[in-house]
Amino acid sequence: MPHITETLARELGVSPAQAEAVMKLIDDGNTIPFIARYRKEATGGMDDATLRAFDERLTYLRNLESRKAEAIAAIDEQGKLTAELRAAIEEAEVMQRVEDLYKPFKKKRATRASKARAAGLEPLANLIMAQATGARSALDAAATYVNAEGGYPDAEAALQGAQDIVAETIADDPEHTAALRAFTRKTAQLETVAADASEKTPYETYYDFSEPARRIPNHRVLAIDRGEKEGKLRVRAHVNADAAIELLDRRVVRRRGPFADSLDAAIADGYKRLMAPSLERELRSELTRRAQTDAIAVFAKNTESLLSQRPVKGARIIALDPGYRTGCKMAVLDEFGTLLDHGTVYPTPPRHDVEGTKRTLERMAKRHRINTIVIGNGTASRETEEVVAQFIAESPLELRYTIVNEAGASVYSASKLASEEYPDLDVTTRGAMSLGRRLQDPLAELVKIPVQSIGVGQYQHDLDQAELGRALAGVVERTVNRVGVNLNTASASLLGYVAGITPALAKNIVAYREEHGAFTDRRQLKKVSRLGPKAYLNCAGFLRIADGANPLDATSVHPESYPIAEALLKRAGMKPADLAHGGIEGIGARLENIGSLAAELGCGAPTLRDIMAELEKPGRDPRDDAPETVFCTSVRDFDDLACGMELTGTVRNVVDFGAFVDIGVKQDGLVHISKLAERFVNHPSDVVAVGDTVTVWVEKIDKERGKISLSMVKPR
Missing domain, CATH: 2.40.50.140 (Nucleic acid-binding proteins)
Incomplete structure (x- = not known):
């Protein structure tokens, strides 16, 4: 499809050859993370975000071309397709333009205009549109078209029927629609009033509110939408009807004559009855769509930041899920997240057993060599924190504490996944474990929770859930693959986000691991049930094996590039085993010109640079660049x-x-x-x-x- 290729190349600022290459890679079943990381020569180094935008735009453009073909075929079937109309449809750049052009030919349910046409009033409507001058008056001309059986018993009714046809014709005209749409977008005011002005609600700001639609911030649109959905606000997009009709009037061919008043009436009716309601609904939808798109983008960015937080390595943890009546659930974890002990303490009202809580914390900390206490930030968090701070101040042990966001912990702890992972534990203990593991490895733990539940969005429950889900899944996938996954310790939840691995394949990998023991070689993945060559190609570079048979398996070097990596090591006078000592610092300085070396080794310069960077710091976690966790604080109330x-x-x-x-x-x-x-x-x-x-x-x-x-x- 040359048209699509050229459009994508122009919009993304790449060459047509690059656009064509990316399209082929996507169509061949390669995932976005794999293309971004391992096919830089073909893409010109496009990053993950650009490739996802490319993929979305490609899907839209292909759907657009498909819709154009459908519209052209439908109009042609009616025998009404002209060369000009075909060209206009083929040149359309957005779906809305195609629908505008197709609208006059679209089969409609019965309308006032269709009834008038059936009664033979279209010739009279044509006279009005042409502003014919032969008749003494419009009613005289209409008398010829009286049709009592058709529902038009006199000249006045016949004239009104003809005006209905004219109104619909004007309203269906794609150029008139485009002009009035632009006018609506430019001039409309979004107005809100209270459903009950005496009721106290969070929406009182909008009880008597008006703002230009083109300037209203997205978060206000979402707030207004929610208020309307909850029945607290009445909302409309208000447009100056007189100004809109005047604009439409100027667009219609005019003459002085007997049909002038009829045309004026038809223009006003066409706007008020047929155009204004749909254009105002369309504007509301556009505002909502714009606001939701922005909110989803913010949510996605927040989620990526949250998932990219630095793991706290070496933390042996007492995790506390605070509560009042039922106490604080406690989970004790080693540095790998394994549950060592669990129970309940009661530092908060009504029991307020502060001393008993301190004794339990002291006993657990000594027995399990604890160095960190984690507290969830929900109900009773600050009261619990006060007791923990006192305990640490009084204890001779080297301890620290921090607060973690517990959003979504209860969702996970009650989920089917949690019950499968820990069938012998109750939901409260699972929740406390989740809090501790969020500190140890936020990414590995948070992927178990529906992303909408992790508390970093705005109006997330009001957003298009399908769009939100797609965006967030892309963020999680991008983050997981950027970090890489330990093949022998990752949960099925985490594995399911690795490029090329479906949730079903992730379970098969875990099942293989449980049956055959730890993976020692990436090639063993090929033995996993239903994991074929394409899935292996996509996933292998993102799955790491520590202490495996081949040290390169612990790096992000793809197996297809092992010969290149081995050749580089040989030229530098090193062996793969040397990677186990923390990498080969300055390997690039030991080698020759990158361009000529890449040509000699049969790869591109970007791939060669990536391999060299990985050999220098094998398996490096990019999250190590994130800010460190803040422990303890003197402010608690x-x-x-x-x-x-x-x-x-x-x-x-x-x-x-x-x-x-x-x-x-x-x-x-x-x-x-x-x-x-x-x-x-x-x-x-x-x-x-x-x-x-x-x-x-x-x-x-x-x-x-x-x-x-x-x-x-x-x-x-």
């Missing part, structure tokens, strides 16, 4: 806060209007977008990301409403 106080916090969520930062009290504080930096900030994600450690200053404390206003701009 609203009463500890004061305006002007300087604090260190962790960014928990990023939304359109700012960032929420955990500063150690129960409620996260909000840094409004205007307080993120001294310069203008287009979007908060340009400044901060989920997981960032930031310095903030307390600006305002609203204890009654539980709100804290923060600033990242140092007070002067």
